[in-house]
Amino acid sequence: MNRRSFFFSWAKAGAAALWTAGIAGTAAAVKFFQPMVSYEPPLSFKAGVPEDFPVGTPTLLPEENTFIVRDRERGFRACSAVCTHLGCTVRWSSGDQRFYCPCHGSVYDAEGKVIDGPAPRPLDWYEVTMAKDGQLQVDKHRVVPRDKRLIVES
Amino acid sequence: MKLLRDIWRSYRRRDSVATTKGKLQLVVHSLWLHIHPAKVHRSHFRLTYTWYLGFVSFYLFLILVATGVALMFYYRPTTAFAYQDMKDLEFAVFLGKFTRNMHRWGAHAMIIVVVLHMYRVYFTGSYKKPRQLNWVIGVALLLLTLLLSFTGYLLPWDQLAFWAITVGTAIGAYTPWLGPKGREILLGGHTVGDAALIRFYVLHCVALPTLTTLLIMLHFWRIRKDGGLSPPPSNLREFESPAPGTRPVAVAIPVAPHPGGTATSASARAVAVALEEVSEARAPRYAEDKDIAFSYPFAFYREGIAFLITFALMIVAAMYWNAPLEELANPAKTPNPSKAPWYFLGVQELVSYSALIGGVVAPALMVIALLVIPYLDTRDVRAPSKRKWGIWIFTLVTLANVVFIVIGTFFRGEGWKLVWPWASP
The missing domain is CATH 1.20.5 (Single alpha-helices involved in coiled-coils or other helix-helix interfaces)
Known part of the structure; x- marks a missing residue:
């Protein structure tokens, strides 16, 4: 070398x-x-007391973009209002019991299943629990099967 | 008086522009004007050849920088203030609405003109060797133009802005592997909020304009290095089957001692003669010396007029049409229908069939196709009549985009259903 x-x-x-x-x-x-810090709304939040929600009609919580669904007298579920296609907020149509997305025409049934349009997945359902103060607690971290309900004993 | 004369001379430093020497010095001694050679070929400035689209793109960029910097004096990029500042600009600031209008319409015009410029360059085969790299830089500038528009779209923080960016970034998130992480980094979170606003603001006002300015400089510089503006194909007819080893270098027009001219220095003359010898072999020989003109006044006057027309049209547009400003952004209420900016409505129309194919695969393929065109299409033929297939395909793809944009803009109503534009909602 x-x-x-x-x-x-x-x-x-x-x-x-x-x-x-x-x-x-x-x-x-x-x-x-x-980003290492987030100032977005927390993913786990209190939705209100069970009596706030009418039976049969999903109630939109606008801050959290989540529907509280009370489809039985004592059964509560939480359904994402964010269209799985491109993130627009779907709206509930009580006439034909469906969710409609205004952006690209995706349609979901009352169970969040895709009926029509470009949406690739059904709407997410989140875990609902009862907080100590008697309010419904929704945790968006926890996606659950759509038939999982919180049954509130009266 | 002597003092004033000295000041004036220190600024001017040239002979009178009535003389040949003065005309040459005006261009060559100026940092700004020597973007042109001292002499140009008249045919390159024929209106029906370039339509001055490249110039107009650049002028629109200048107008956008000027109006944009003015708007920055009033605009605060936080969700608490942004919309309020837009309202102030509309109703309180003197000429605020006018400035914002000009910025908005200028951005739209720039996209249209840049695309037309690209189409002209394709049509005349001006992307061919040795200009391939400059075409690629041009594609990058087209993408930057779109990105600048897109990032600017969020800043008013109204419903239009919020949902266009929500949908637009969600389309990007379908990109395999990079998509979701990329969206999070772009937005500074998972939803469009304060973090996204400041990020888009910095991109829109600092990062992207700087990059665009640098690439524009490179774009212009390469025009000169590649032999000047490409001459019209009709001038090249006789060069379309060049002898092996030669290539048509278009505009190595030497600063030749002009018949009417007087003094060029000895060294300049030597350079000119040398250049002429080189160009004898390589450059197209133009029929007559009368086809060559001094850049001043020939080129600069034409460019000045193009600028004045562009500016005048922008003033008229800003006076007669107001930039839209909807109600304050509301993440809980999606407007129905919710549309991306018009230049992305073609993509949104495709996305309404499939987000991955329409929103990611098709646009990516289009960009890749644009990038490789000059390297695949290497035939030394520029006349459009001899490139029928290429022109047909390019035109059809462009037209398809236009058709999708028109459908998305005028024929999509509530719930993205097909409607007639004249049907009342």
Whole structure:
């Protein structure tokens, strides 16, 4: 190994190290833009006392974009109002018992199942529990099967 | 008086523009004007060849920067103030509404003109060797134009803004692998809120305009490096089957000692002669010296008139049409129908059939196709009459976009159902 090739082998190693550092630095820079704190509404929230909700008609909670569904006298469920297609807020039509999305015409039945339109998935159903103060507690972290209800003993 | 004369001379530093030398010096000694060579070919400035679309795109960008910076003096990018500041601009600030109108219509006009410019460049085959890279830069500028419009769309924080961005970013989230994370980083969260507003503001006012400015500079510089504006194909008819090893370098027009001219320095003359020898071999030989004109006044006057017409039209548009401002953004109430900005309505129309194919795959394929066009279409033929297939396909894809945009804009009503535009809701 002469002096020249010795020098270049070290130069190559240096270049490789620089590239590695550059890639790692870029990854770190991307991470900078990923939000670490959120000021969005909490995903777990209190919806109100059971008596607030009429039987048969889903009630929209506008802040949380969630319907509280009381389809039996004592059974409560929570259904996402966010269309699974592109995130518009669906509206309930009591005439034909369906959810309609205004953006691209997706239609869901009362169980959140897709009847028509481009929506790829049914609406999400969230877990409903009873908070200590007697209010319904909805947790959007927990997606549950659509037939899972909170039965409130009166 | 001597002082005033000295000041004036230190600024002017050239002979009278009545002389040949003065005309050359005016261009060559100026940082701004030497964007042009001292002389240009008259045919490149024929209105019916370029329609000045590239110039007009640039002028619109300048108008947008000027009006945009003015609007920044009043606008605060938080959900608490943004909408209120828009109302102030509309009703309280002197010329506020006018400035906002011009910014809004200028943005729409820029998209239309940039697309027409691209179409002209495609139609005349001006993307071909050696201009492939400049076409690619042009595609990047088209995407930046769209992104600038899209990020600006959120800033008024009205219903139109909120839902257009909610839908638009949700389309992007269908991108495999990158989509959901990308949306979260773009919005600074999972919903369109304060974090999204400040991010879009910084992108719209700082990041994207800076990038666009740099790419515009590169775009212009490459025009010169690739031999100037591409000459009309009709001038190149005789060069369409060049001898092997030669290529039509379009506008290496040398600063030749002009018959009517007087003084060029000895070294300049030597350079000119050398250039002429090079260009003898490579550049198209124009029939007559009379086809060559001094950039001043020939080119600059024409460009100045193009700017004045552009500016005048923008003033008229800003005076007669008001930029829309709906009610305050309300995440709980989706307007029905809810539409993306018009230039994305073609995509939204496709998305109403399938979000992944219509919103991600089709647009991505279109962009990729645009990027590779100059590298796949390497035939040395520029005349449109000899590129019928290419022109047909390009025109049909463009028209399909226009048709989808028209359907999305005028024929989609409540619940995205097909309606006649004249049917009252």
